[in-house]
Amino acid sequence: MRATVFLPDVQKVLEKRSEPAYRLEQAYSALTRSLIRDWEEATNLPKGLRAVLAEGAPAAVLELRGVSRATDGTRKYLFHTRDGHAIETVMIPEKGRHTVCISTQVGCPMGCKFCATGLLGIKRNLKAREIAEQVFVAARDIAPHRVSNVVVMGMGEPFLNYDETLEALKVLNDPDGFALAARHIAASTSGLVDRIRRFADEPEQFHLAISLHTPFEDERKELMPVAARHQIPELMDAARYYVEKTHRKLFFEYTLLAGVNDQPRHAEALAELLDHPLYHLNLLRFNWTDTGFSATSQRGAREFLRYARSLGLPATLRPSRGQDIDAACGQLAAKDLRGRTAVSLSS
Numbered sequence: 001m002r003a004t005v006f007l008p009d010v011q012k013v014l015e016k017r018s019e020p021a022y023r024l025e026q027a028y029s030a031l032t033r034s035l036i037r038d039w040e041e042a043t044n045l046p047k048g049l050r051a052v053l054a055e056g057a058p059a060a061v062l063e064l065r066g067v068s069r070a071t072d073g074t075r076k077y078l079f080h081t082r083d084g085h086a087i088e089t090v091m092i093p094e095k096g097r098h099t100v101c102i103s104t105q106v107g108c109p110m111g112c113k114f115c116a117t118g119l120l121g122i123k124r125n126l127k128a129r130e131i132a133e134q135v136f137v138a139a140r141d142i143a144p145h146r147v148s149n150v151v152v153m154g155m156g157e158p159f160l161n162y163d164e165t166l167e168a169l170k171v172l173n174d175p176d177g178f179a180l181a182a183r184h185i186a187a188s189t190s191g192l193v194d195r196i197r198r199f200a201d202e203p204e205q206f207h208l209a210i211s212l213h214t215p216f217e218d219e220r221k222e223l224m225p226v227a228a229r230h231q232i233p234e235l236m237d238a239a240r241y242y243v244e245k246t247h248r249k250l251f252f253e254y255t256l257l258a259g260v261n262d263q264p265r266h267a268e269a270l271a272e273l274l275d276h277p278l279y280h281l282n283l284l285r286f287n288w289t290d291t292g293f294s295a296t297s298q299r300g301a302r303e304f305l306r307y308a309r310s311l312g313l314p315a316t317l318r319p320s321r322g323q324d325i326d327a328a329c330g331q332l333a334a335k336d337l338r339g340r341t342a343v344s345l346s347s
């Protein structure tokens with residue numbers, strides 16, 4: 001039963017009071033379907049029990065500290081965990097869809113050179129409830145619109161927090177929980193090959209994206225320390241295992257960095273490397289961070305896309321979103337998190 005794993009603190013309170021087993025399901029439904037933030041809102045539970053739960057197992061595990069709203073409709077949520085860490089979540093509206101980009105760790109140990117989160121180092125893994133609750137808060141915020149997609153591309157390397165991340169995704173997918181179809185949920189990894197294989201073996205039909213960022217080994221080692229551990233041939237073996245096992249499209253994320261990985265030779269090498277019909281290249285424009293890199297121009301990015309496609313590579317250029325609030329998914333800005341005094345929010 002999902003609720004037992006997801007809500008151990010609630011279960012403990014209920015068991016102590018010898019409540020019937022269905023109360024746990026009711027509590028789970030209140031949190032994951034009705035999206036309550038306070039047990040007082042859980043009208044499916046008796047009033048007396050709501051007060052006891054509020055005392056012993058509060059409904060919200062994250063405190064929403066503020067919402068930044070970009071001119072293009074993108075929203076960035078800043079949360080504090082109960083132990084005082086800051087994490088970020090982004091909601092991106094696009095063509096009637098509402099995609100929520102969630103974090104799985106406080107900071108990240110992977111140290112990708114162009115990533116603001118990577119500069120923070122790692123504080124701790126998030127629990128499944130902390131991961132899923134980011135989506136619940138965004139869903140509440142955008143109602144009556146519904147969350148149409150969830151991407152695990154915020155702070156952290158989700159496959160270093162595999163079990164808690166997967167549990168959160170299962171709750172989001174659970175027909176008795178948040179009930180978002182698995183094909184609308186995607187995780188992104190910097191390239192942990194054993195976990196890519198494990199993810200491929202999971203029964204759920206979640207999508208996967210691999211951060212590639214350059215087709216050249218030496219450059220990848222410069223940009224992403226993980227590349228020293230898992231070289232490109234090993235990564236591509238795992239990628240092939242994934243598509244052959246799942247028959248699902250596999251996305252390769254590629255952040256265009258001016259003068260670093262946006263040359264014609266990169267497109268040519270990518271066209272050779274991404275040689276399976278289920279592979280798809282997702283080009284992203286870099287959101288400014290204080291990492292010393294700069295973004296390929298819009299024109300340069302379109303040119304790179306056009307050239308990659310002309311070489312037979314299925315590719316998409318994702319629009320930059322939320323630039324005025326530092327809301328690039330996968331490159332969340334660290335300034336809110338390094339110094340709380342720097343936080344500027346408009347909730």
Ligand code: SF4
Binds near residue numbers: 109119155
């Ligand atoms: S890009 Fe992703 S994996 Fe790399 S440091 Fe940033 S959050 Fe971590």
